[in-house]
Amino acid sequence: MHGAGNDFIVFNGIDQDLSDISKAQWLALAHRQFGIGADQILLVENATRPDTDFRYRIFNADGGEVEQCGNGSRCFVRFVLEKGLSNKNSLRVEVAHTILTLKAHDDGQVEVDMGAPIFEHKLIPFHASGLASVQEFRETLYALPLTHPARHDSLVGVLSMGNPHAVQAVGDVDSAPVLEEGPEIESFAAFPNRVNVGYMQVISCNEIKLRVFERGAGETLACGTGACAAVVSGVRRGLLDSPVRVHTRGGDLKIAWDGIIDDVAQPVIMTGPAVTLFEGEISI
Structure with missing residues (x-):
């Protein structure tokens, strides 16, 4: 599928x-x-x-x-x-x-x-000690000192959608160093369980392009939790308004998030396709 x-x-x-x-x-x-x-x-x-x-x-x-x-x-x-x-x-x-x-x-x-996004570091899990940070609207961005950065800007927003994500905004997702930086960020020491690495290009307040380097899988044509994490981070950074159309290399997803209301993070709603390709049997 x-x-x-x-x-x-x-x-x-x-x-x-x-x-x-x-x-x-x-x-x-x-x-x-x-x-x-x-x-x-x-x-x-x-x-x-x-x-x-x-x-x-x-x-x-x-x-x-x-x-x-x-x-x-x-x-x-x-x-x-x-x-x-x-x-x-x-x-x-x-x-x-x-x-x-x-x-x-x-x-x-x-x-x-x-479900609701998770921002508490110990639950992500994420160790921010020693990392420089900047505040952008409601989001804290952390600077990851990479060994061989392909660009100067490696600021990431960090959260969990049941699995950990590090999201950064880029000017052009097609030329973003996903394959160069992704493996290093995935295994960066601040993420004890490794992390999914998202590269988000904002087209408008309701539309983004996204590439994700998934832990244990490499870059995939789409990542549902990655799309959710990117939209949540974009909303918290003041870049996006819900709902958001997310263009991945494999197709489009719609992500809706109402933010944090009365100090309670609201659930993220994702809508997208699911297709059966073929069925078979295999001996294991």
Whole structure:
């Protein structure tokens, strides 16, 4: 399946037991030359809580398990409906550290309540000690002293959408040093769990272009949580007004965020496509 070009292998872990697959096996499955090939793998399982309908787990192309995946959540909805695993059109789903609410629309788009963004450093997690910072409207930007910076400006806004993100604004996303800087920022010491690296070009207050270097996967054609994080950071920087159309290299996403009301961060709502490409079987 794919969501705006971010592609996934989706396994039905309800009708078969896949609990003992190793990290090396996930990595082999995601390999584009010697496996099926994907940015991430989704494992759909039965819920473990009475207030949810399903649980799913997410494995990056490097075999490591991660907390959250926005484009994957939309593919999950399409998968369980197409497979007849549910006839409900508003689903509550467990992922690693949160619960998502998801709904399919008649036009093929899927709407996901991604929950509220997280700004507390220890929950991201992010260690800001020793880093220079500047305030831009309501956002604190941190300067990352990179070993080989491709540009002078490496100021990032840091937050979590269930997974950590570092977002920077660039003048031209097509010429941004995503592949040069991305790997270094992903593994920068201030991010103990590594980080997804977003490059955002503001076109207008309601429109951006975005490229994301995802931890464990490299640059992908789209990143749902990355789009959410970019819009949240842009709103806090005073650059964007909700809702925002996010142009990724794989397609468009719509992100809506009402900001912080009465000191409470509001949930981020993401809407975008989810498409099934093919089905098959593989012996593991």
